[in-house]
Amino acid sequence: MKVKFWGARGSIPSPGPNYTKFGGNTTCIEVLTSEGRIIIDAGTGARPLGDEILSEGDSSSRNINFLITHTHWDHIQGFPFFQPIFESASDPKKARKISIYGRASTGSDLRQAFANQMNNTYFPVLMRNIAANLKFHDIEPGNSFNIGKVQIKTALLNHPGGVLGYRIEDNGKVIAIATDYEHPEDGQKDENLEYIGRDSDILIYDAQYTCNEYNGSPETGESSKKGFGHSTPSKGVEAAKELNTKMLVLTHHSPSHDDKMLAAMETNIKKRFNSCFAKEGLVIEI
Ligand SMILES: [Zn+2]
Numbered sequence: 138m139k140v141k142f143w144g145a146r147g148s149i150p151s152p153g154p155n156y157t158k159f160g161g162n163t164t165c166i167e168v169l170t171s172e173g174r175i176i177i178d179a180g181t182g183a184r185p186l187g188d189e190i191l192s193e194g195d196s197s198s199r200n201i202n203f204l205i206t207h208t209h210w211d212h213i214q215g216f217p218f219f220q221p222i223f224e225s226a227s228d229p230k231k232a233r234k235i236s237i238y239g240r241a242s243t244g245s246d247l248r249q250a251f252a253n254q255m256n257n258t259y260f261p262v263l264m265r266n267i268a269a270n271l272k273f274h275d276i277e278p279g280n281s282f283n284i285g286k287v288q289i290k291t292a293l294l295n296h297p298g299g300v301l302g303y304r305i306e307d308n309g310k311v312i313a314i315a316t317d318y319e320h321p322e323d324g325q326k327d328e329n330l331e332y333i334g335r336d337s338d339i340l341i342y343d344a345q346y347t348c349n350e351y352n353g354s355p356e357t358g359e360s361s362k363k364g365f366g367h368s369t370p371s372k373g374v375e376a377a378k379e380l381n382t383k384m385l386v387l388t389h390h391s392p393s394h395d396d397k398m399l400a401a402m403e404t405n406i407k408k409r410f411n412s413c414f415a416k417e418g419l420v421i422e423i
Pocket residue numbers: 147148209211212317389
């Protein structure tokens with residue numbers, strides 16, 4: 138499999154000259170499998186990915202699969218700007234088939250969650266005007282399904298409203314995705330994270346906060362971010378060691394962490410584990 142990051146930012150896009158190295162787009166991860174392209178989340182990184190797919194012309198597959206972790210804005214906001222959904226085919230049989238698997242943050246009806254952000258209050262084009270053939274699949278956490286020979290396992294992870302963690306297995310290789318994930322209290326095990334992440338080749342893990350931001354600091358007056366649904370690079374290393382993962386990729390960077398800060402954090406964490414920070418354009422092949 139080959140993983141490419143199109144968006145590694147959490148919460149809200151962060152454009153600007155101090156954000157060019159890691160990128161400002163929100164979560165979108167492309168995974169090339171033996172069954173074609175699977176896209177994790179449709180944050181604003183989905184816009185440039187959509188343009189790339191269109192530039193491939195006839196050589197690109199007409200079938201696209203999205204796995205949506207949850208429907209907070211930063212994970213679906215790029216969808217109305219993902220141009221392949223508007224590409225009309227002269228032959229209806231050639232219309233793009235876009236399958237969207239996931240779970241709405243309210244627990245059900247993924248289609249409605251996507252339609253809501255395209256309501257005319259927020260967006261000029263309604264979902265019914267999309268040319269592609271959209272198919273939504275509400276996933277019950279814990280259920281498994283297949284995309285061709287690729288097996289997908291899911292688990293409900295700790296995040297406000299819940300989030301799906303994914304385990305993608307293809308030809309004996311495993312990629313685990315745990316973004317928008319908050320680790321349990323010290324000393325507690327997380328069986329759901331274990332289920333998707335055990336013996337993974339790559340664990341993609343939420344690292345939005347520094348330890349100081351997460352815990353809060355009485356000296357600086359910074360309030361704690363506990364309960365906000367995100368984790369830290371340090372907790373990522375602990376999880377990766379515990380799960381016997383081969384490589385840890387930290388993502389969902391805080392919009393207030395600029396390139397300089399993220400580069401320093403990455404240097405520190407690389408000393409502790411085979412790891413890196415996700416950045417736009419990063420490609421990892423396993
Ligand atoms: Zn998020």
